[in-house]
Amino acid sequence: xxxxxxxxxxxxxxxxxxxxxxxxxxxxxxxxxxxxxxxxxxxxxxxxxxxxxxxxxxxxxxxxxxxxxxxxxxxxxxxxxxxxxxxxxxxxxxxxxxxxxxxxxxxxxxxxxxxxxxxxxxxxxxxxxxxxxxxxxxxxxxxxxxxxxxxxxxxxxxxxxxxxxxxxxxxxxxxxxxxxxxxxxxxxxxxxxxxxxxxxxxxxxxxxxxxxxxxxxxxxxxxx
Numbered sequence: 001x002x003x004x005x006x007x008x009x010x011x012x013x014x015x016x017x018x019x020x021x022x023x024x025x026x027x028x029x030x031x032x033x034x035x036x037x038x039x040x041x042x043x044x045x046x047x048x049x050x051x052x053x054x055x056x057x058x059x060x061x062x063x064x065x066x067x068x069x070x071x072x073x074x075x076x077x078x079x080x081x082x083x084x085x086x087x088x089x090x091x092x093x094x095x096x097x098x099x100x101x102x103x104x105x106x107x108x109x110x111x112x113x114x115x116x117x118x119x120x121x122x123x124x125x126x127x128x129x130x131x132x133x134x135x136x137x138x139x140x141x142x143x144x145x146x147x148x149x150x151x152x153x154x155x156x157x158x159x160x161x162x163x164x165x166x167x168x169x170x171x172x173x174x175x176x177x178x179x180x181x182x183x184x185x186x187x188x189x190x191x192x193x194x195x196x197x198x199x200x201x202x203x204x205x206x207x208x209x210x211x212x213x214x215x216x217x218x219x220x221x222x223x224x
Contacts, residue, residue, distance in 0.1 A: 055199065
């Protein structure tokens, strides 16, 4: 098994046409090792989130290729890409994206509904993951009854529902206070120590300092 989990070749992404064309990424070549903790950093609007979306199979490049665990993502149709993404990658976003009408446990269960897991097993898995992030007592609470840090922990638990190889996060601590931020960071680094490959888009210097690999994006390119 290769140590390289993700590899890109001359990755480009443009939006618009003609004079209105925006070059979000310009020929990005990079590799990310299996089991690593990588921070994608750089100024706002320079391509960090675009890069994560391409690495995570949420979008397709204009040109170039993304190879994830030996699979060329450009060779998959939309259905195949969605299936591959659901099996390999868990996502956590800045604004949590929890369904406010559902409990914490039910939010986690939604991630397993298309996986063929029986409802009873879904419920058991949701409770296990809530225990993992220290929220066993909040299983029946709805998002409006949880703090920002607690909501983000539920979002992390949901991302882990299908036991993905990769955890991808876009500014996961951007809306949290210092105490909640530290709780989230401790969970992320513990998950990395357990073998998960973690990729975080962030402006948080503490995450960048503690990451094993820093990917600096500026003007749509990787900078040293």
